[in-house]
Amino acid sequence: MESERVHQGGGPPVSFTPGAVITAFEAIPDLLARDAALTARGRWLDVDCLLGPSTQPFHVAIRAGQIVDMTPAPALMRSWRFSYRATTCRVRRLLAADAAGRLARSAGDQ
Numbered sequence: 001m002e003s004e005r006v007h008q009g010g011g012p013p014v015s016f017t018p019g020a021v022i023t024a025f026e027a028i029p030d031l032l033a034r035d036a037a038l039t040a041r042g043r044w045l046d047v048d049c050l051l052g053p054s055t056q057p058f059h060v061a062i063r064a065g066q067i068v069d070m071t072p073a074p075a076l077m078r079s080w081r082f083s084y085r086a087t088t089c090r091v092r093r094l095l096a097a098d099a100a101g102r103l104a105r106s107a108g109d110q
Contacts, residue, residue, distance in 0.1 A: 018055055018088045025052045029067040039065045050083040057085050 032038060042065030050073060052058045059078050061069040071078075 018053065021053050021088050021092075022056050025058060026070070029070055032067055041065070048078075048080045050080045050085065052085060053088050054085045055088060057083070 042062070045062050045065050047062050049060050049062070050057050051060050052073075057073045059069070059071045059073055059075050059080060060067055
């Protein structure tokens with residue numbers, strides 16, 4: 001469905017279906033592990049939080065800037081310091097706005 005896809009640059013459309021959003025969140029620990037600068041910036045961060053789409057949030061344990069555990073909610077009786085959740089529709093709009101902004105910036109660089 002075209003309403004659930006956004007075109008980024010000249011590449012193929014990116015899907016923002018609920019399943020694609022959950023899959024994207026599941027990839028975050030590996031992406032963070034590959035970003036040494038971001039890990040270094042978060043080296044003092046130790047927190048348990050609830051992140052993700054409102055339909056399927058994840059309990060995330062961050063220690064010294066690294067995600068050490070990411071468990072799909074609900075995990076009974078698990079506590080967390082803060083929550084950052086959004087509907088799939090809202091995540092889709094935020095990511096589409098970000099993609100449009102990056103496209104506009106890259107067009108201005110030419």
